[in-house]
Amino acid sequence: MFDFIKDNLILNDPMLIGANISILLSVIGIVFILTYFKKWKWLWTEWLTTVDHKKIGIMYIIAAIVMLFRGGVDALLMRAQLTVPNNEFLTSHHYNEIFTTHGTIMIIFMAMPFVMGLMNVVVPLQIGARDVAFPYLNALSFWSFFFGAILFNISFVFGGSPDAGWTNYAPLAIEGSTGPGINYYLLGLQISGIGTLLTGINFIVTIIKMRAPGMTLLRMPMFTWTSLVTAFIIVFAFPVLTVTLALMTFDRIFGTHFFTLADGGMPMLWANLFWIWGHPEVYIVILPAFGIFSEIISAFARKTLFGYKSMVISIVTISFLSFLVWVHHFFTMGGSAAVNSVFSITTMAIAIPTGIKIFNWLLTLYKGRIEFSVPMLWSVGFIPTFLIGGVTGVMLGMAAADFQYHNSYFLVAHFHYTLIAGTVFACFAGFVFWYPKMFGHKLNERLGKWTFWFFTIGFNVCFLPQFLLGFDGMPRRVYTYGPEDGWTGLNVISTIGGIGMGIAFMILVYNVYYSFRYSKRETTGDVWGNGRTLEWATTTAVAPHYNFAVVPEVKGYDAFWLMKQEKQKEKIEYKPIHMPSNAGTPIVMSAFFFVAGFGLVFKLWWIAILGGIGVLACLAVRSLRSHKEDEGYYVSVDEILKTEEKKEA
Amino acid sequence: MAHVNENISPDTPLEYQSGIGRLNIFGFWIFLGAEMALFATIFATFFVLDGHTGGGPLPSELFDLKNTLIMTLLLLTSSFTSGLAINEMRRKNVKSMIVWIVITLLFGLGFLYMEITEFIHLVHEGATLGTNAFWSGFYFLTGTHGLHVSLGIGWIILIVLQVIKRGLTPDTAKKVFISSLYWHFLDFVWIFVFTGVYLLGLVGS
Numbered sequence: 004m005f006d007f008i009k010d011n012l013i014l015n016d017p018m019l020i021g022a023n024i025s026i027l028l029s030v031i032g033i034v035f036i037l038t039y040f041k042k043w044k045w046l047w048t049e050w051l052t053t054v055d056h057k058k059i060g061i062m063y064i065i066a067a068i069v070m071l072f073r074g075g076v077d078a079l080l081m082r083a084q085l086t087v088p089n090n091e092f093l094t095s096h097h098y099n100e101i102f103t104t105h106g107t108i109m110i111i112f113m114a115m116p117f118v119m120g121l122m123n124v125v126v127p128l129q130i131g132a133r134d135v136a137f138p139y140l141n142a143l144s145f146w147s148f149f150f151g152a153i154l155f156n157i158s159f160v161f162g163g164s165p166d167a168g169w170t171n172y173a174p175l176a177i178e179g180s181t182g183p184g185i186n187y188y189l190l191g192l193q194i195s196g197i198g199t200l201l202t203g204i205n206f207i208v209t210i211i212k213m214r215a216p217g218m219t220l221l222r223m224p225m226f227t228w229t230s231l232v233t234a235f236i237i238v239f240a241f242p243v244l245t246v247t248l249a250l251m252t253f254d255r256i257f258g259t260h261f262f263t264l265a266d267g268g269m270p271m272l273w274a275n276l277f278w279i280w281g282h283p284e285v286y287i288v289i290l291p292a293f294g295i296f297s298e299i300i301s302a303f304a305r306k307t308l309f310g311y312k313s314m315v316i317s318i319v320t321i322s323f324l325s326f327l328v329w330v331h332h333f334f335t336m337g338g339s340a341a342v343n344s345v346f347s348i349t350t351m352a353i354a355i356p357t358g359i360k361i362f363n364w365l366l367t368l369y370k371g372r373i374e375f376s377v378p379m380l381w382s383v384g385f386i387p388t389f390l391i392g393g394v395t396g397v398m399l400g401m402a403a404a405d406f407q408y409h410n411s412y413f414l415v416a417h418f419h420y421t422l423i424a425g426t427v428f429a430c431f432a433g434f435v436f437w438y439p440k441m442f443g444h445k446l447n448e449r450l451g452k453w454t455f456w457f458f459t460i461g462f463n464v465c466f467l468p469q470f471l472l473g474f475d476g477m478p479r480r481v482y483t484y485g486p487e488d489g490w491t492g493l494n495v496i497s498t499i500g501g502i503g504m505g506i507a508f509m510i511l512v513y514n515v516y517y518s519f520r521y522s523k524r525e526t527t528g529d530v531w532g533n534g535r536t537l538e539w540a541t542t543t544a545v546a547p548h549y550n551f552a553v554v555p556e557v558k559g560y561d562a563f564w565l566m567k568q569e570k571q572k573e574k575i576e577y578k579p580i581h582m583p584s585n586a587g588t589p590i591v592m593s594a595f596f597f598v599a600g601f602g603l604v605f606k607l608w609w610i611a612i613l614g615g616i617g618v619l620a621c622l623a624v625r626s627l628r629s630h631k632e633d634e635g636y637y638v639s640v641d642e643i644l645k646t647e648e649k650k651e652a
Numbered sequence: 653m654a655h656v657n658e659n660i661s662p663d664t665p666l667e668y669q670s671g672i673g674r675l676n677i678f679g680f681w682i683f684l685g686a687e688m689a690l691f692a693t694i695f696a697t698f699f700v701l702d703g704h705t706g707g708g709p710l711p712s713e714l715f716d717l718k719n720t721l722i723m724t725l726l727l728l729t730s731s732f733t734s735g736l737a738i739n740e741m742r743r744k745n746v747k748s749m750i751v752w753i754v755i756t757l758l759f760g761l762g763f764l765y766m767e768i769t770e771f772i773h774l775v776h777e778g779a780t781l782g783t784n785a786f787w788s789g790f791y792f793l794t795g796t797h798g799l800h801v802s803l804g805i806g807w808i809i810l811i812v813l814q815v816i817k818r819g820l821t822p823d824t825a826k827k828v829f830i831s832s833l834y835w836h837f838l839d840f841v842w843i844f845v846f847t848g849v850y851l852l853g854l855v856g857s
Contacts, residue, residue, distance in 0.1 A: 204683055204686065212678060238686045242693060260785040261697065269701065269785065
């Protein structure tokens, strides 16, 4: 056992030793603070066992921000390495590991959880529900994501990171990479994928079955619509990932021949399966972003969203098309002209519904009384920036032209323009917009604007030069280049932009601290004064776990806006509210998933089996528990009255 | 689960009477949708790798039609008896419901026994998980199905225990109903395994 730890703990690299020490110190620090302030019990009852969708959402977002930090450090390390020619800051192997973890973490462990965090906080509120359909399952979703992320991340200090790119192409990932790194990738993603699938099921049922009376499908807020469509994409795309990861896990651990070069295996099958999941995945992170922008633009332009129905239709269309374009990720890997043409056309077709949306946002802004608050800045900044990503996407979508651009920095610039300008801008926008809903106070506007400008300018300075680098022939994934290539100048500029984004991140984090100390506490639910949807109808902070004292009656689209116009003050009679009780099994079960995953990574069978038994035991415990009418508890009328009076004050 | 309408007619089947019951059943249908995607992917993999048997024994040499036919009949019948169990549940006959469920489980166990002996036989003949891509695909597909059957048996046993302990309530009825949906689904998948893997395997090459 001691030898096992000694062999796998990475101690030969000063940078990683530094990281090890800082991780150790942070853990000790957290343990010390929790013990000193006697917060362990609080942590357990209020957070670790919670089934409240708002708290789960907050935990998702915190985890996502931590992952943004990790992925961002990876990015800056890469930029540092590429700034000057013939740099020896990182070795080629270390560079491989870093670009792999950067991509994987940003997509799977940052973008998705961030979006799901916002969905968790907002969607039940927007539809006037007390909770999601399956609160217990929701906690399980979060914890399996969380432990999957941890499993993936410890590869960095224990055993070595995956190094075959975030797409993990076979046969490289099977025959080319012998360490445990790829196993970490396969099992970390597998475990967090379980959580994602459960979230998908949960939100479909929640949105279809739990809407407040009067909220027809075509009265649902745009963010709820995009979340619903996203949930459907998840339910049909994630099982593909589950199978794909399992197949490669078998190849690596049990010696099967799905993607191997020998004995009839087909490496190309990996590429197909991976992107059948991978392309819809892009829309899993981008569609909710569209929803967030729709909400914010309509709120701060003080207008109903323009072309609501066409927006809905275009989102549904995109979700269908997202499953029909996967081959565009490998036009150059030997598909026939006919195959490439078909996928080229379906790919370019996605630009049509997306274009419709862009015009809808512009027309919502048109003649609106626009207020440039921080969320609005992100949303307005998104439109032109995302457009660059979209247009270059159409360029890449032309199969013939793709032979020129593929695997170059042009591609790198393109997908950062879509994913950062789309998803990351939306995450920041939604984070600031709904922050008061979560924590009871706004983030500081001034610091928020600094974040926005540093980030947006830094982003463009970083990635615009990369289009040019792509035209100059700089391939992606190279770890260094020669001075004679002539890529130095643009790379220097790009790195400067990257630093700008890093500064923006630090301002954001400081803003959270600063606002916690100094921001005015909000008392009304409608913090921005422009709220149009139901989440603004409840009290401000996370406090009322029951969401709505009385289930709201929905009379049309922009339900809360209509309520405000009517300004009715009826006498309300409160009734006790039934809520689900906390549960410890989700975190325990996910911890067992982690144990099982860890055992498989190192082929330590007894650990793997132990974890597996633990998971099954947790499932059995849950199954045997009765869902009788007394499960959960009732919130008393007194408590409701107290909470609601605080809001009136 | 709060504001799901609880005013329902007493004629509604027991499993649909509680709000949570209706949510769970609907959620389980969505889950089965995901399971369809899962098995569709595994089938696609199997068919892509079909014929990739360089070196190893061919399926047509090893598959035993009689054996598979019995397995199929066992599973199909178990689906039928599972349906009878639900019928008895609707008639509030707890005892006969449990009897039919136990029969269902016995058929399921018989199926599993035959599948495991088949695997042992195949391995004996030199067709293992690592022989070649075809056999990898074969074991992955049938193994995933078999694993589902095994988990289903364990799960249904737990549910029967609850019915015995608590009687037929909207809660336990919902669990029985959902587990029967799951069982029918496994049967449905097996029909594709039988035709796509065994029959085509015997005909082809």
